[in-house]
Amino acid sequence: MDSDVSSHVTDVSNLLYRHPELYEVVYDGANHAVARLAETILHDHLGRQPDSLLDIGCGTGRDLEYLAKHITDVAGVDHQQAMIDYARRRRPEIEFHVEDMRTLRLGRTFEAITCFGYALANVHANRDIDKVMATYASHSQPDTVLILEVIDPLRTDxxxxxxxxxxxxxxxxxxxxxxxxxxxxxxxxxxxxxxxxxxxxxxxNFRLLYPKELEYYLDNHHFEILGAYELPEKLNAASAFVAARYRGERS
Ligand SMILES: C[S@@+](CC[C@H](N)C(=O)[O-])C[C@H]1O[C@@H](n2cnc3c(N)ncnc32)[C@H](O)[C@@H]1O
The missing domain is CATH 2.20.25 (N-terminal domain of TfIIb)
Structure with missing residues (x-):
């Protein structure tokens, strides 16, 4: 169910968000480099592609469209109505929701969760980061693999x-x-x-998270880090792709 969350889009001004069709022109996706890396990471840790995947901060849904080739049950969430309107028009076969990642509760779990394009960095306050971690946990089952694309604070140049x-x-x-x-x-x-x-x-403004800090947030919500990945040089050169496994609440 959609809700009016546009009031949360406060200090962000972005031509590409007002014209989502331009987003994919500027960020051309380098032949789906991020989605292909995600497939590799998921295969490394699950031994196969997951049955279900939730992409949080999905923007135009381009990564989901690629991942849906091998994952039948996919869903995307973004808090910007304009991005989701565009995603629904371009990718009508995919389920999209307009929701804030701090409060999202779809009432179900997924075998994989992704959060690409520094979506998490748009959440600034510590307590809000904790809320997003709770969202990841609440959509996870034991062994769910979470992949976060974060800005490496040491590579912002x-x-x-x-x-x-x-x-x-x-x-x-x-x-x-x-x-x-x-x-x-x-x-x-x-x-x-x-x-x-x-x-x-x-x-x-992007919130920077240092590796040990991210590990702490994840651990508090029962995720253990599996590894950090990078794309080949020049592609998203400031990005770290952090993979984590949900242990479940009883661990
Ligand atoms: C740079 S875009 C990345 C989009 C897509 N993941 C990609 O990599 O192409 C960041 C996205 O995060 C979304 N976002 C930021 N804060 C959010 C929040 N609190 N809840 C849901 N989505 C959010 C923005 O609306 C935007 O679409």
Whole structure:
């Protein structure tokens, strides 16, 4: 069931979220590199592809479309109505929900849960991160594999600085600048798009999580880290893909 969660989209301003069709132009997915890495990680730890997968912060649902080739039961969640409207139009065969990852409760479990594209980094406060961990746990069964794409705090210099859109309707270039706010463990990104119609300014803060901190949050919610993975150089070069296994509450 959809709920009105748009009020949670507060300090984020992003041209690509207002025009989801542009999201997949700017982030072209490098031939589904993230989804293919996820398949490898899932196979490493389950010995096969899972029967079910929930993608939290799924955006346009592109990764889900790829993963659905081998996983029959998939669902996606995002708190932005515009992203889910677009995902439903483009991928009508997939189940999507407009929900906030802090409060999401679908009332069922999945064999795999993914959270790609720094979706978790949009949650800033410690207590909210705990709520998201509780969401992961509440949709897990023993041995569920969780894969998080997080910003490696030691590789923020590898985050993309320039962006391009070149489609018949629109040509635009953007430059991003990043600023650390160490006391809050936030990384602020200001991005300015230049288009024929003028400038557009984007703004977002990413919460940085150090590895031991992430391990602590996960452990408190009965997940144990299985390993950290990277994509080949140049692809999502600031990303760590952290895989964890749900032990179950009694462990
Ligand atoms: C950079 S996009 C990544 C989308 C997709 N996972 C990908 O990798 O292409 C981050 C997504 O996280 C979503 N998001 C951020 N905070 C959220 C929250 N509290 N609950 C649900 N989704 C959230 C945003 O709406 C956005 O679609």
């Amino acid at each position: 590898k985050l993309p600085r320039s962006f391009h859109i070149d489609i018949p309707d629109l040509r635009a270039d953007a430059i991003a600048e990043y600023r650390h706010h160490p006391a809050q463990q936030l990384l602020e990104r200001q991005r300015t798009w230049r288009r024929a119609q003028g400038l557009v300014h984007d703004h977002v």
